Amino acid sequence: MIKCISYKLTNKHMYQAKTFTIPELKGISKKSLDEHIKLYEGYVKHTNLILSKITEIGADETKAYELSEAQRRFGFEFDGMKNHELYFSAFEGGAQNLSEVVLKNAIEKEWGSFEAWFARFKTVAKTRGVGWAILYYDKSADKLLNAWVDEQHLGHLTGLTPVLALDMWEHSFVADYQPSGKPQYIEDFFANLNWTKIEENYNKAVN
Numbered sequence: 001m002i003k004c005i006s007y008k009l010t011n012k013h014m015y016q017a018k019t020f021t022i023p024e025l026k027g028i029s030k031k032s033l034d035e036h037i038k039l040y041e042g043y044v045k046h047t048n049l050i051l052s053k054i055t056e057i058g059a060d061e062t063k064a065y066e067l068s069e070a071q072r073r074f075g076f077e078f079d080g081m082k083n084h085e086l087y088f089s090a091f092e093g094g095a096q097n098l099s100e101v102v103l104k105n106a107i108e109k110e111w112g113s114f115e116a117w118f119a120r121f122k123t124v125a126k127t128r129g130v131g132w133a134i135l136y137y138d139k140s141a142d143k144l145l146n147a148w149v150d151e152q153h154l155g156h157l158t159g160l161t162p163v164l165a166l167d168m169w170e171h172s173f174v175a176d177y178q179p180s181g182k183p184q185y186i187e188d189f190f191a192n193l194n195w196t197k198i199e200e201n202y203n204k205a206v207n
């Protein structure tokens with residue numbers, strides 16, 4: 001007979017919502033940013049709720065369906081939390097240009113020029129549907145990759161580190177730009193971006 005081992009979920013197992021110090025942004029209003037951060041906090045809350053639910057259900061075989069549904073939804077909430085942390089933190093400290101060193105060299109090595117990568121990434125961001133355009137670093141191949149992630153979690157590249165994440169859900173731009181303003185939102189995202197943060201993400205992923 002298999003003995004079921006249960007454990008109690010405590011605060012140390014829970015995720016805490018982060019706070020972000022974001023200056024005034026070009027194009028993206030404080031009101032929509034505040035609303036967006038509330039959505040992020042919802043992802044943190046639901047990540048913790050699902051973790052609690054999974055623990056509560058435990059090894060009760062009569063609740064296998066509930067457990068598998070909770071487990072299935074976990075990636076959506078967890079990745080929603082993590083994607084948004086990458087997105088908001090990239091605005092902290094205000095807009096800073098990409099420096100002429102490590103990350104720029106890596107982008108040029110991969111795509112030939114920064115401009116070629118930039119055009120490609122913006123095309124990825126315009127993918128129809130809701131999701132994310134993400135620049136990843138693959139340490140195993142010392143390689144950068146662009147990807148589109150549907151919703152929060154469908155299409156993430158296993159084992160790779162996200163370095164830059166652009167939220168392309170309508171909630172991130174419709175209030176300020178209208179649905180037809182998606183291209184301008186993408187331009188303003190990059191105008192507001194603190195590339196120093198992205199370089200830090202890249203350096204952490206490489207080292």
Ligand SMILES: [Fe+2]
Pocket residue numbers: 036039084167169171172
């Ligand atoms: Fe979002």
